[in-house]
Amino acid sequence: TTSKTQNPHQTARDNVRTKNLPKGVRKRILGHINEHERQSKLHHALFTEHPPAEAEEIPALYSAVRNLNQRTVAEVFSPPRASKRARLHQLHPGRAFDLLLGDAFLIKENRVRLLDHLRKTRYGLVIVSPPCTLFSSLQYLTLGKSKASLAEDIVYQVKLRKAIKLLHFAIEVCELQQEIEQRFVFEHPWGASSWNDIKLGQLMGKKGVMLARGDQCRFELCDQAGTPIRKRTGFITNCQHIFKALNVQCTGEHFHAHAFRKKALRAAEYTDALVDAILKAFRTCLLYTSP
Numbered sequence: 001t002t003s004k005t006q007n008p009h010q011t012a013r014d015n016v017r018t019k020n021l022p023k024g025v026r027k028r029i030l031g032h033i034n035e036h037e038r039q040s041k042l043h044h045a046l047f048t049e050h051p052p053a054e055a056e057e058i059p060a061l062y063s064a065v066r067n068l069n070q071r072t073v074a075e076v077f078s079p080p081r082a083s084k085r086a087r088l089h090q091l092h093p094g095r096a097f098d099l100l101l102g103d104a105f106l107i108k109e110n111r112v113r114l115l116d117h118l119r120k121t122r123y124g125l126v127i128v129s130p131p132c133t134l135f136s137s138l139q140y141l142t143l144g145k146s147k148a149s150l151a152e153d154i155v156y157q158v159k160l161r162k163a164i165k166l167l168h169f170a171i172e173v174c175e176l177q178q179e180i181e182q183r184f185v186f187e188h189p190w191g192a193s194s195w196n197d198i199k200l201g202q203l204m205g206k207k208g209v210m211l212a213r214g215d216q217c218r219f220e221l222c223d224q225a226g227t228p229i230r231k232r233t234g235f236i237t238n239c240q241h242i243f244k245a246l247n248v249q250c251t252g253e254h255f256h257a258h259a260f261r262k263k264a265l266r267a268a269e270y271t272d273a274l275v276d277a278i279l280k281a282f283r284t285c286l287l288y289t290s291p
Helices: 008-018 023-047 058-070 082-089 108-121 138-143 147-151 154-179 198-204 240-246 262-267 272-285
Strands: 072-076 092-097 125-128 183-189 210-215 232-237
Touching: 008 023, 058 072, 072 082, 072 108, 082 092, 082 272, 092 108, 108 154, 125 154, 125 272, 147 154, 154 183, 154 198, 183 240, 183 272, 198 232, 210 240, 232 240, 240 272
Parallel strands: 072 092, 072 125, 125 183
Antiparallel strands: 183 232, 210 232
């Protein structure tokens, strides 16, 4: 008897599961394997010879995959947040790319690989939230140093250059989404110095790109005691529905807790209400033919 040849992708998955890897890294590697398997099946279906009956189904298969991708939400510089709630809005959860999941975007090869993946996959929506610590005015209070003194701090300047590189890569992701006529959301604190960056200004100057100013207390952001945290935030998007959903400010009917130290860490996390607002608006956007 001839033993059945095992699927090489399944063999790879089995090997990964036997390795002593951090949970997030294992999940990411398995995700790469699953994505490669899906792309391989699609490539085989589209570019190999088929009997006439099967050949008639190929355009429908390609169209189905493309439609699925247009309903898929991906995240860059973020653990899975939107992807965990996507199905609640009849959307498809996509990939999340973050340093905690093994994605080191200070490495050029990783940046190129992600851009290539986004260009081929054509996610309908990509949410981009690059690190903002080095652009925040609160860092001066945390570090106990003035802006002038940090300008002469070599170690700090190295960190700042790395933060700027990640910021510019985030902008590049948004520009790619704009180029392939898909949607994006870029998020940074409203008071961050990054808004003065020339490349970010160029992104906001593109046709169809809008800047929303949103107070996150409107999306249920609170401290552990339940006191609202305002955290005024800027959202750049090329989707009018998402712009309208996020361009909301505090009504002034409550006091705010200051987002400092531990509260600042809590404020860095997206609330379910904020994620739902983005996903609901994107779902509405899909009823139309343009962003």
